[in-house]
Structures are given as C-alpha cells and as structure tokens.
Amino acid sequence: MAEKRDQECDVVVVGAGLSGLTAAYRIQQNVPGCKVLVVEAKDRIGGRTMTVEMQGAHGPDSWDLGGQWVSSSQHHVLWLLEELGIExxxxxxxxxxxxxxxxxxxxxxxxxxxxxxxxxxxxxxxxxxxxxxxxxxxxxxxxxxxxxxxxxxxxxxxxxxxxxxxxxxxxxxxxxxxxxxxxxxxxxxxxxxxxxxxxxxxxxxxxxxxxxxxxxxxxxIKGGSQGISHQLAERIDISNILLSEPVVAIDQSQPEKVKVHTQSGKHFTCKHIIVAAPPHCTGSIQYLPDQPTRRIRLTTSMHPxxxxxxxxxxxxxxxxxxxxxxxxxxxxxxxxxxxxxxxxxxxxxxxxxxxxxxxxxxxxxxxxxxxxxxxxxxxxxxxxxxxxxxxxxxxxxxxxxxxxxxxEPYNGGCPVSLMTPGAMANWDTIRTPHGRIHWAGTETATQWMGYLNGAVQAGLRAADEVTLELRPQHQRGSQSSEAAEEVGGGLLRALDGRKGQKETTCRGYEGxxxxxxxxxxxxxxxxxxxxxxxxxxxxxxxxxx
Missing domain, CATH: 3.90.660.10 (Polyamine Oxidase; Chain A, domain 2)
Structure with a gap:
C-alpha cells in the first residue's frame, strides 16, 4: 500500500525534543480525543538530550552526551519525572x-x-x-x-x-x-x-x-535524560511521531487551517501548530505569511x-x-x-x-x-x-x-541560543503566537531557560495556549483572564508559582x-x-x- 502523503489532524508539533513532546503529551491530556502529530527532522527523538550505551565495569550501562542534570529547584521537570515514574x-x-x-x-x-x-x-x-x-x-x-x-x-x-x-x-x-x-x-x-x-x-x-x-x-536521571522523551513518546503513541521529516514550509494563507509541508513531500493540514525547535533553526522554514520582521531579527540574533x-x-x-x-x-x-x-x-x-x-x-x-x-x-x-x-x-x-x-544535524550547537547585543529589543516576540503558530523550546522559557526544565515549562505553556484555542468559540469568548490561567487544571501556574520556594533533597551534603x-x-x-x-x-x- 502506498504511504499516505496528505494527512489531517488537530495539532502538528514540529520537533520531538523534550519541549515538543511535553506539549503534545499535555494537549492530549487537556483535550481528550485530540489528534496530535509530531514531526521531527532528525532520525531520533530527544532533541538536545542524547543517552548512549557504553561498556562499564559491571557491563553495559547508560550515560548522557547531551543535557543531563536536573535540580530540586526545577519544579516543571520534576513534575514530569514524577508523572512518568522516572527516578x-x-x-x-x-x-x-x-x-x-x-x-x-x-x-x-x-x-x-x-x-x-x-x-x-x-x-x-x-x-x-x-x-x-x-x-x-x-x-x-x-x-x-x-x-x-x-x-x-x-x-x-x-x-x-x-x-x-x-x-x-x-x-x-x-x-x-x-x-x-x-x-x-x-x-x-x-x-x-x-x-x-x-x-x-x-x-x-x-x-x-x-x-x-x-x-x-x-x-x-536514572537511565539517562533521553529516557524522558522515550517515555513521553510511548504515552503519545509512537505512531503519531514521524522521524526524518524536516519541515520546509508552514502555510496559513487559508482561513481556519494550517498546511505543513515536509522535505519528503508530505503534507499535513491542522488547526494549530507548535514549533518547538531552537530559534536559529526556525528561520530555515518558509512561512506564509512571513513571520513579523521583529521576530526574524530576534531569531537571527540568537547564537547557539x-x-x-x-x-x-x-x-x-x-x-x-x-x-x-x-x-x-x-x-x-x-x-x-x-x-x-x-x-x-x-x-x-x-x-x-x-x-x-x-x-x-x-x-x-x-x-x-x-x-x-x-x-x-x-x-x-x-x-x-x-x-x-x-x-x-x-x-x-x-x-x-x-x-x-x-x-549535530538540525541543532548546530548546544545547550542554548542566546542574544547578541541589541537583540533584547525584540525579545517580546519570542513567545507571541504568529497566527495559528505557537512557539516552544527552552529558549522561550521564563524559568531555567536553557535547561531541561525550561524545555518542559515552554512545552506546558504552548500546550495551554493551543488548548484554549481548541475550545469551542463560545467557551473561549466567555473565559475570564483568571479562568484562562486555569487551563489544564492550573498546572502551569502552580509550577511557575513554586519558584523561590526552599528546595529539599535526599542528601545532606553540599558541593x-x-x-x-x-x-x-x-x-x-x-x-x-x-x-x-x-x-x-x-x-x-x-x-x-
């Protein structure tokens, strides 16, 4: 049977790193029955995490060559680890x-x-x-x-x-x-x-x-940090994640829908899209209509x-x-x-x-x-x-x-992209949706930007934005600002609010x-x-x- 090249869904997520997979997982939690497809340019999931098997003193074991550490002050990623049962x-x-x-x-x-x-x-x-x-x-x-x-x-x-x-x-x-x-x-x-x-x-x-x-x-993280992405992929359903599919164009020229085109010739039609790629990589995608000039200036001024x-x-x-x-x-x-x-x-x-x-x-x-x-x-x-x-x-x-x-293909650097002088004047565009396009990735975070925690926080925020948009029009119109913050049960607001709380840990020494x-x-x-x-x-x- 020939592979289907045109697909329809509710949401497309570009990027199967920690932020994109968190967003996809959370949307499915917020909106039962919502069809979410994740499209990844690489041949693997995990983004800027990479856990490899190496020979150890007691046999094969796992070590991280990408992002690997978390902290008791990083409440978003700790929530996710607990949610997935990862120690x-x-x-x-x-x-x-x-x-x-x-x-x-x-x-x-x-x-x-x-x-x-x-x-x-x-x-x-x-x-x-x-x-x-x-x-x-x-x-x-x-x-x-x-x-x-x-x-x-x-x-x-x-x-x-x-x-x-x-x-x-x-x-x-x-x-x-x-x-x-x-x-x-x-x-x-x-x-x-x-x-x-x-x-x-x-x-x-x-x-x-x-x-x-x-x-x-x-x-x-026991077993390595890339295990978080693998656990998320299982919850999302691995069949909804397409690898080796670089997105080349996002078309919003038609009302009420978005068309996504990949390098291999596949096309996806959806209601909303989340782009969870490093800012300097988002510029390789063609947008119709184009991104606002100020956001283009920002992303081209962020170096990995x-x-x-x-x-x-x-x-x-x-x-x-x-x-x-x-x-x-x-x-x-x-x-x-x-x-x-x-x-x-x-x-x-x-x-x-x-x-x-x-x-x-x-x-x-x-x-x-x-x-x-x-x-x-x-x-x-x-x-x-x-x-x-x-x-x-x-x-x-x-x-x-x-x-x-x-x-690394489709990264070109790690762990984060930061701004050259003069770029902060356009920083207010980093999270602002462009039509039906929403932005995720650790660079868009407000807590622990550049870390695994920032990736999770950004994914949760983007998921909440899309969740609000997917609600029926009459429900969206009646939302107060307080009610809007309660989307997804108020999880994001609760986790954001823990910043500055005293950290606790299982060990008694410091280094x-x-x-x-x-x-x-x-x-x-x-x-x-x-x-x-x-x-x-x-x-x-x-x-x-």
Missing part, C-alpha cells in the same frame, strides 16, 4: 576538588567551596558575582527588556561588562571558563542583558554553577552555544579512592597538540552511574580548535590531561565516547563548582574595604593574579 539520584560531589587557574599556576586542591586562588582574585570574583546577582534579581525573566538600564546592558557584550567590573586576570579567566561550560558561548558573543536574564531565570549564578542543593548540577562533551568509563573510581570528588576546573594548562593553545579539559565531574559503574564526564575548552584535530589525537590529549590531575589510571578507560554538538564565591564574606570583609576605596576612587587594578 533521579544525587550528583556525587564529596571529596577534594581540583583547579588549575592558568598556565602560570599549578594544580591546586581544596575541600570546600572556596578555591585556591590568589587572595585579590578571590575578592574580585566574589565582588563580581555578588554585584551581578543583585542586578539580575531585578531583571524580570518574563519581560527582561523592561529592566532598569536594559538598553545600556543590551548594548554591551558580557566581555565588556566583565572587563569593566573586575580587577584581576584570574577572575576574568575564571568567569570566562564558567560561562563557557554553562552556555557554550564566549563572553564576547552575547549581550550583558542576555546574561542577566539567564541569571534571573535560574535564580542567580550560584545556582547555575553549583552541584549543591537547588543548583543546576544537583541531580541526575558550542559544547563538546566526553564520557570515559573505568574499572574503578580511583579518584574517589584517593579522596577526590572527581571535579576539575581548568582554564589554562598548556597543550601539547599543534594548533591548540590550551589543553582540552575545561570541566569534569564524577559520572558514576546509578548502577555503580565508575565514569567521568567532561567538557572540552576551545571546541572549535579541538574539533579540527583527529579523533584519536583528541582522545589521547583528553586522557593525558585527566592523568595530570588523577594519575596514570585515567589513561586506561574501559570505554570512551564524545559528542561535538556543533555537528559546588570551585569558582563559586558565595561564601567569601569573611575574606571580603578583611580585604574588601581597601579595594572598594580604590575602586570607588576610579582606579582599576589590572593585576596578573
């Missing part, structure tokens, strides 16, 4: 942490959240973090363009802000390293306002970079991050046996590979699975350069660099896998990335007064510290 467990962070702060510094270790940096650099870093968090607190995550001095911050790069707000080169290098791990972007690539919005949506820099309670790297991730599995967790947490932060050791100015490792954590298979997970610094060397050369450099910190045992993994997200300076009050009190006087007097200290 999570704490990120291991007990033991000594390792740091190499630059080519001129050796490897240092410490037990608490205060790293072994020069004193002035510690104070400098603490001052920057404290001041930026205090400003970001007043940047509305739903309307960041309305913040005080929004235009001023939107017209400068984050690099310019860091240069004007810090004294020491070590503090600047540490900020650069931390931000690259969080976003995959360099300081010069985004606006200062975009950075502040990112902090606002998560609750501050401390939450972004730590493994502590309520922080971004607090919890891991470039993360290069690796996982190495081992027979034993030798780092734990030696009293280390597995955490490494490095922003400057010398490379031994021609053409690469720094050794590859930027950040590493313990990745031992829930089944007890030891592993390390890490991110490569300067991925554009390291991506140009051969796979074998890069692997050897990574393992040799790990050995600098943990000894020769690190050179002998059972298995090793890597993922350059810049090469952090070693550049977090939230607990430097004592040091700052001793040294900060003199430095503050110099700063207020207009002096700027460019110390090689």
């Amino acid at each position: 999570h467990y704490p990120q291991f962070n007990s033991g000594k942490r390792l740091l190499q702060a630059g080519k001129e510094f050796g490897i240092t270790e410490h037990h608490d959240s205060i790293p072994s940096l020069p004193l002035l650099s510690l104070v400098d870093l603490n001052r920057f973090i404290t001041n930026l968090d205090s400003v970001a607190k007043y940047v509305p995550s739903d309307e960041p363009w309305t913040a005080v001095k929004a235009d001023e911050y939107d017209n400068m790069t984050l690099e310019q802000l860091v240069e004007s707000s810090t004294w020491t080169t070590v503090a600047r290098d540490t900020i650069e390293t931390g931000w690259q791990v969080v976003s995959g972007l360099r300081l010069r690539e985004i606006s200062a306002l975009s950075y502040m919005f990112y902090l606002s949506s998560s609750g501050g820099l401390e939450k972004l970079v730590e493994t502590a309670v309520g922080s971004a790297q607090e919890l891991r 991050g470039h993360l290069f991730k690796f996982v190495a599995t081992y027979k034993k967790a030798f780092w734990r046996e030696a009293g280390y947490s597995g955490e490494i932060v490095c922003n400057g050791s010398c490379a031994t590979v021609p053409g690469c100015n720094k050794a590859p490792i930027q950040y590493v954590l313990d990745a031992t699975s829930s089944e007890g298979n030891p592993a390390l997970v890490g991110f490569i610094g300067n991925p554009s350069l390291w991506g140009q060397v051969s796979v074998d050369t890069r692997k050897a450099a990574i393992l040799n660099h790990l050995a600098d910190f943990f000894g020769d045992a690190a050179k002998k993994p059972i298995d090793f896998m890597e993922k350059d997200w810049a090469l 952090s990335l070693i550049w977090t300076m939230g607990k430097l009050a004592v040091v700052a009190a001793l040294v900060g007064f003199a430095m503050r006087k110099a700063w207020l007097a207009g002096g700027k200290i460019n110390l090689p510290l």
